[in-house]
Amino acid sequence: MYKEIGKLKVAQTLCEFIEEEALNGVGVDKGSFWKGFEQIVEEFAGRNKSLLEERKRLQKIIDDWHEKNEPFDPGRYQSFLKEIGYVEDEVEDFTISTSGVDSEIANQSGPQLVVPLDNARFALNAANARWGSLYDALYGTDVIGGESGEGPTAGYNPVRGNKVIEYSKAFLDEVIPLKGAQHRQVVQYSLSDGSLSAKLSDGSNTSLINPEAFIGYQGDAADPHTWLFKNYGIHIELKIDRDDPIGSTDEAGVKDILLEAALTTIMDCEDAVAAVDTEDKLKIYRNWLGLMQGTLSASFEKEGKRITRVLAADREYQSANGDPFSLKGRSLLLVRNVGHLMTSEAVMTANGEEVPEGIIDAVVTSLIAMHSFDEKSAYGNSAEKSIYIVKPKMHGSKEVAFTNDLFDRVEDLLGLPRHTIKMGVMDEERRTSLNLKNCIFEARERIVFINTGFLDRTGDEIHTAMKAGAMIRKNDMKTANWLQAYERSNVLQGLLAGFRQRAQIGKGMWAMPDQMKAMLEQKINQPLSGASTAWVPSPTAATLHAMHFHQVNVQEIQLHITGNRSELRTQMQEVPLSDHVWSDKEIQEELENNIQGILGYVVRWIDQGIGCSKVPDIHGTGLMEDRATLRISSQHLANWLMHGVCTEEQITGMLKKMAKVVDEQNIQDPNYRRIGDNYDNSLAFKAAHELIFSGAEQPNGYTEPILHYWRKEAKKEYAKTGVLK
Numbered sequence: 235m236y237k238e239i240g241k242l243k244v245a246q247t248l249c250e251f252i253e254e255e256a257l258n259g260v261g262v263d264k265g266s267f268w269k270g271f272e273q274i275v276e277e278f279a280g281r282n283k284s285l286l287e288e289r290k291r292l293q294k295i296i297d298d299w300h301e302k303n304e305p306f307d308p309g310r311y312q313s314f315l316k317e318i319g320y321v322e323d324e325v326e327d328f329t330i331s332t333s334g335v336d337s338e339i340a341n342q343s344g345p346q347l348v349v350p351l352d353n354a355r356f357a358l359n360a361a362n363a364r365w366g367s368l369y370d371a372l373y374g375t376d377v378i379g380g381e382s383g384e385g386p387t388a389g390y391n392p393v394r395g396n397k398v399i400e401y402s403k404a405f406l407d408e409v410i411p412l413k414g415a416q417h418r419q420v421v422q423y424s425l426s427d428g429s430l431s432a433k434l435s436d437g438s439n440t441s442l443i444n445p446e447a448f449i450g451y452q453g454d455a456a457d458p459h460t461w462l463f464k465n466y467g468i469h470i471e472l473k474i475d476r477d478d479p480i481g482s483t484d485e486a487g488v489k490d491i492l493l494e495a496a497l498t499t500i501m502d503c504e505d506a507v508a509a510v511d512t513e514d515k516l517k518i519y520r521n522w523l524g525l526m527q528g529t530l531s532a533s534f535e536k537e538g539k540r541i542t543r544v545l546a547a548d549r550e551y552q553s554a555n556g557d558p559f560s561l562k563g564r565s566l567l568l569v570r571n572v573g574h575l576m577t578s579e580a581v582m583t584a585n586g587e588e589v590p591e592g593i594i595d596a597v598v599t600s601l602i603a604m605h606s607f608d609e610k611s612a613y614g615n616s617a618e619k620s621i622y623i624v625k626p627k628m629h630g631s632k633e634v635a636f637t638n639d640l641f642d643r644v645e646d647l648l649g650l651p652r653h654t655i656k657m658g659v660m661d662e663e664r665r666t667s668l669n670l671k672n673c674i675f676e677a678r679e680r681i682v683f684i685n686t687g688f689l690d691r692t693g694d695e696i697h698t699a700m701k702a703g704a705m706i707r708k709n710d711m712k713t714a715n716w717l718q719a720y721e722r723s724n725v726l727q728g729l730l731a732g733f734r735q736r737a738q739i740g741k742g743m744w745a746m747p748d749q750m751k752a753m754l755e756q757k758i759n760q761p762l763s764g765a766s767t768a769w770v771p772s773p774t775a776a777t778l779h780a781m782h783f784h785q786v787n788v789q790e791i792q793l794h795i796t797g798n799r800s801e802l803r804t805q806m807q808e809v810p811l812s813d814h815v816w817s818d819k820e821i822q823e824e825l826e827n828n829i830q831g832i833l834g835y836v837v838r839w840i841d842q843g844i845g846c847s848k849v850p851d852i853h854g855t856g857l858m859e860d861r862a863t864l865r866i867s868s869q870h871l872a873n874w875l876m877h878g879v880c881t882e883e884q885i886t887g888m889l890k891k892m893a894k895v896v897d898e899q900n901i902q903d904p905n906y907r908r909i910g911d912n913y914d915n916s917l918a919f920k921a922a923h924e925l926i927f928s929g930a931e932q933p934n935g936y937t938e939p940i941l942h943y944w945r946k947e948a949k950k951e952y953a954k955t956g957v958l959k
């Protein structure tokens with residue numbers, strides 16, 4: 235049901251949501267809102283379409299070039315990309331001038347959590363992941379090994395617990411060291427003349443090597459129960475409780491160590507969700523509204539208990555000299571809008587065309603964010619009263635300029651001061667990486683981050699050169715020259731544009747949510763490379779990754795980053811082709827792995843509307859799969875198929891084989907629809923099939939059009955029959 239408002243047709247439910255909930259109390263009247271919205275659609279919908287046409291035009295020219303230019307000649311290729319405007323002429327040097335940026339983004343370095351915004355339980359957990367228990371994160375993951383009785387057991391395992399304590403105190407020795415002693419020797423922490431004094435087991439006293447690291451406490455000054463430390467701009471709480479089951483076994487009464495973890499969280503409306511219609515969009519918008527008003531809650535059963543989760547309060551302390559102060563209890567929230575590709579039925583033009591979804595997201599998520607400015611909001615989000623929108627999947631600087639202009643108009647519509655809406659630019663398409671300087675320039679007054687979304691970026695790498703030849707194996711992409719150059723070039727470009735202490739330079743997702751030991755070993759390389767933030771898939775990962783930001787002084791590292799931009803740009807244009815002749819076993823492995831990932835992800839997307847899942851690979855390692863990883867797998871298979879590395883029959887056979895494996899993996903899920911004996915009917919199976927076999931023709935290799943189509947079919951089927959085929 236639609237309501238005609240001026241020249242727009244707005245879904246009745248969206249209209250009611252906007253008028254009764256989103257516009258309520260923000261000082262924008264509904265008449266001018268709809269009038270302004272209509273003008274924005276008139277001004278931007280056509281321009282959006284032209285940008286998509288330009289993507290198509292360039293891809294066609296590139297495809298034709300590859301068909302005519304065999305063998306591939308890198309020198310000629312680079313001149314060609316420049317000639318066709320794919321590589322842009324660069325603007326003069328400049329520095330960004332974004333103002334009103336919260337300290338979590340401008341001054342602090344730490345993990346960035348991402349969470350699907352359609353899941354209120356997860357979203358609340360993410361917002362509260364500003365602080366995380368190091369003891370829980372270590373105890374609950376593989377960081378502590380399973381040797382000599384240290385493994386997890388049904389109840390509390392004191393051997394494992396002791397390992398956790400040992401590990402955590404060694405971490406304290408590293409980041410807030412004591413003079414001539416270790417934290418495990420302490421029997422009592424106390425306040426002495428405004429400083430921390432530590433009494434050791436031999437009866438002597440010591441203090442911190444860097445006394446300024448101690449900045450406050452909670453509890454009675456004579457015996458505080460919480461000690462607050464600051465190191466490289468982020469905080470650590472040492473919790474004391476001698477009556478606690480853990481604290482009572484600890485000589486100093488330490489019951490836990492809390493780390494400031496997810497400084498920022500991206501509430502995702504894009505690749506981690508499955509939103510195909512107005513109903514889905516409304517669920518997302520309502521959760522965002524609840525977060526901005528501070529009232530969101532989620533009730534659920536966990537381990538036999540009913541839990542209601544709400545947003546965490548700020549944390550109150552006394553400084554060493556007794557002055558009260560507080561720290562934020564919640565992550566600073568950013569919202570990732572969708573990109574420029576898709577349109578939504580939620581708003582239609584008078585001639586029956588769907589409006590670009592990115593335009594609707596920009597207007598509605600900004601409007602909703604205004605609720606966090608309201609005094610009545612239970613918890614404000616941005617101390618600077620800024621709105622943070624992350625914009626994904628933009629190709630080149632004209633698309634960034636489009637978003638920048640759109641944000642200007644949204645600010646005018648909502649009566650917000652210019653550049654209230656900040657922009658995070660995902661550097662995740664090849665045309666953006668190669669023209670990053672120009673892209674940043676277009677958003678220079680509102681940009682707050684660039685982030686290497688290497689997953690989408692890999693999908694785009696494959697699709698752009700689809701016709702050039704067979705690509706290297708998927709896992710080899712991570713070490714390929716183009717990717718290394720892209721990661722370095724992003725940091726360098728951000729620093730040259732003045733991002734240090736103004737904006738985030740972010741790095742991509744750790745996509746193995748259960749492999750925390752490996753994460754601790756490898757993800758330190760991201761801050762070491764100059765990134766002030768990096769993505770994590772869960773609050774636990776945020777807590778553990780926070781340790782890296784205590785070990786690495788990112789702001790100091792950023793002062794010493796150098797590199798040759800033009801060399802990096804040349805390397806980025808190296809196409810990851812391979813002339814290797816793979817053995818049957820290698821081909822089999824690659825197909826199994828990609829197809830298992832595709833099916834495992836798609837079946838939950840299509841049948842259950844879940845946009846981000848943990849799916850085991852062929853070695854049984856759970857991998858975070860979202861639309862970007864799906865893009866890689868489907869594009870990779872389409873590429874190998876196109877160049878004869880594998881046949882249609884091999885892929886079809888493997889789809890059937892893996893369908894049975896995926897059924898087994900989901901055996902515990904009561905909502906799961908089997909696909910292994912249902913190939914001809916399963917809509918999810920059809921979607922997976924199409925993603926591979928029509929992969930080469932998909933716009934920039936994106937998976938959205940096919941996923942949306944089949945999910946809508948599944949919803950229709952469900953509405954009609956109450957079950958899925």
Ligand SMILES: CC(=O)SCCNC(=O)CCNC(=O)[C@H](O)C(C)(C)COP(=O)(O)OP(=O)(O)OC[C@H]1O[C@@H](n2cnc3c(N)ncnc32)[C@H](O)[C@@H]1OP(=O)(O)O
Pocket residue numbers: 347348349350355356357359360502505506536687689690743747770771772773846847848857858859860862863
């Ligand atoms: C390329 C890109 O665009 S990457 C960006 C998109 N990716 C993401 O957003 C990743 C988000 N992460 C997730 O959705 C999940 O962590 C998954 C799907 C990877 C794994 O989910 P699950 O298998 O359900 O996780 P698992 O069972 O280990 O843990 C669930 C618990 O962790 C919490 N949790 C897991 N991930 C998150 C998260 N991102 N934010 C908040 N809480 C989370 C859940 O709230 C739940 O705890 P609860 O029972 O107290 O509510």
Ligand SMILES: O=CC(=O)O
Pocket residue numbers: 505626660662686687688689690691742743862
């Ligand atoms: O959005 C992130 C990515 O890697 O893609």
Ligand SMILES: [Mg+2]
Pocket residue numbers: 505626660662687689690862
């Ligand atoms: Mg992405």
